[in-house]
Amino acid sequence: MSTEGDYDCIVIGAGVQGSFTAYQLAKKKQRTLLLEQFVLPHTRGSSHGQTRIIRKAYDQDYYTVMMEECYRLWAQLEEEASVKLVRQTGLLVMGPENSLQYQAVKNTLQKNRVPMVILPPEEFSKHIPNVNLSEGDGALVDTTAGVLFADRALRAVQGQFLKLGGIIKDGQKVSDIKPGALVTVTASGGVYRAKNLVLTAGSWTNGMLSYIGLQLPLKVLKINVCYWKEKVPGSYHVQQRFPAFLQVECPEGKHHIYGLPSNEYPGLMKVCYHTGSETHPDMRDRQSDQSDIDILKRYLTRCFPGLDPEPAVVESCMYTVTPDEDFVLDCHPLHNNIVIGAGFSGHGFKFGPLIGKLLCELSLGEVPSYDLSPFRIRRFPEHLKPSL
Ligand SMILES: Cc1cc2nc3c(=O)[nH]c(=O)nc-3n(C[C@H](O)[C@H](O)[C@H](O)COP(=O)(O)OP(=O)(O)OC[C@H]3O[C@@H](n4cnc5c(N)ncnc54)[C@H](O)[C@@H]3O)c2cc1C
Numbered sequence: 001m002s003t004e005g006d007y008d009c010i011v012i013g014a015g016v017q018g019s020f021t022a023y024q025l026a027k028k029k030q031r032t033l034l035l036e037q038f039v040l041p042h043t044r045g046s047s048h049g050q051t052r053i054i055r056k057a058y059d060q061d062y063y064t065v066m067m068e069e070c071y072r073l074w075a076q077l078e079e080e081a082s083v084k085l086v087r088q089t090g091l092l093v094m095g096p097e098n099s100l101q102y103q104a105v106k107n108t109l110q111k112n113r114v115p116m117v118i119l120p121p122e123e124f125s126k127h128i129p130n131v132n133l134s135e136g137d138g139a140l141v142d143t144t145a146g147v148l149f150a151d152r153a154l155r156a157v158q159g160q161f162l163k164l165g166g167i168i169k170d171g172q173k174v175s176d177i178k179p180g181a182l183v184t185v186t187a188s189g190g191v192y193r194a195k196n197l198v199l200t201a202g203s204w205t206n207g208m209l210s211y212i213g214l215q216l217p218l219k220v221l222k223i224n225v226c227y228w229k230e231k232v233p234g235s236y237h238v239q240q241r242f243p244a245f246l247q248v249e250c251p252e253g254k255h256h257i258y259g260l261p262s263n264e265y266p267g268l269m270k271v272c273y274h275t276g277s278e279t280h281p282d283m284r285d286r287q288s289d290q291s292d293i294d295i296l297k298r299y300l301t302r303c304f305p306g307l308d309p310e311p312a313v314v315e316s317c318m319y320t321v322t323p324d325e326d327f328v329l330d331c332h333p334l335h336n337n338i339v340i341g342a343g344f345s346g347h348g349f350k351f352g353p354l355i356g357k358l359l360c361e362l363s364l365g366e367v368p369s370y371d372l373s374p375f376r377i378r379r380f381p382e383h384l385k386p387s388l
């Protein structure tokens with residue numbers, strides 16, 4: 001096994017968060033090594049697939065505020081890499097008019113002066129054909145929102161990182177981390193040392209944390225990524241200006257349902273349930289629970305009559321969720337040259353460029369550009385492993 005020379009920083013995990021962090025570090029002239037366990041590109045984590053939603057519609061103010069800069073950073077990458085990564089489609093938000101969540105999203109958008117349109121129930125079908133608005137539901141459109149081309153974005157940011165002189169080593173599974181003034185990382189192809197380490201290991205974070213004396217209440221969920229056939233091809237198509245959508249509450253299930261206009265697979269619309277069943281990240285394909293698909297079938301039958309309520313394609317992805325669904329962005333409480341970015345709870349892709357910037361700032365000991373108190377490790381009382 002070889003012993004490699006030193007780096008300024010090693011980033012473990014080349015998903016969206018690790019790739020943007022490595023890119024930001026390289027921009028700051030840090031000699032950066034990005035390690036990835038699988039051969040790239042891969043479909044085993046959380047960042048694969050062609051599309052994600054980008055939106056400012058959140059019930060917490062701080063996410064809406066952060067999204068302002070995210071849009072600018074996405075545009076910057078589009079320009080640097082000469083590639084289109086964002087398509088503005090709008091996001092239709094539906095939910096019981098009087099519910100706390102629907103009202104919170106509406107208030108956050110209004111308070112932050114995000115361009116939006118409120119659709120009164122009597123005008124709904126004129127604007128949004130082929131969707132039945134539930135009795136008592138309100139509807140609004142966050143017009144800034146749209147679709148992110150996820151796979152393309154990952155390729156673009158990794159390409160820019162390489163252009164800046166960064167090094168990616170894939171097919172290198174990290175099996176040990178030794179904290180210290182120089183952090184030592186043992187991977188399947190070598191032992192690497194660096195002044196700083198950033199851990200962005202997605203659903204494998206819990207295993208990695210055990211090497212550095214930390215434990216976080218992260219749960220790994222397998223998500224069934226379902227695509228549904230349009231009865232009339234094109235009725236929910238991005239070119240018909242059909243928006244992405246978010247149903248914040250409905251009788252069929254207690255979690256959000258969300259969808260994206262048909263785009264990547266001709267005639268198929270992606271609609272998913274915002275939760276899944278627990279799994280070990282290496283055993284994802286053994287988790288076969290389909291109760292989420294039953295909920296989606298019932299919801300689509302009632303609200304999306306233009307879709308065949310049997311999924312035509314089911315793919316897999318994983319969420320790594322914290323109890324409050326807020327991210328973890330922090331330094332190790334005992335070793336401040338180790339930074340952790342984790343727990344993106346199924347909504348982290350759109351923030352990728354800003355997460356990269358924030359993890360880079362933490363790693364360089366700079367004052368972070370945003371108040372990171374919602375994302376602190378210390379919010380979890382039992383975060384230090386008893387052995388330390
Ligand atoms: C179905 C689905 C839909 C989603 N929809 C949206 C959406 O619409 N909008 C949105 O903003 N977000 C969305 N998300 C969330 C978003 O995709 C994730 O938050 C984001 O991809 C998490 O990225 P990550 O870099 O933390 O994890 P990952 O992409 O999993 O990256 C972690 C990487 O670390 C590597 N790694 C782990 N252990 C090791 C090791 N020991 N050695 C070396 N490498 C290692 C892994 O192989 C992996 O490549 C969705 C997620 C899913 C699953």
Ligand SMILES: O=C(O)[C@@H]1CCCC=N1
Pocket residue numbers: 053054055246256258274346347348
């Ligand atoms: O992050 C997003 O926008 C999507 C849709 C809502 C639930 C999770 N992911």
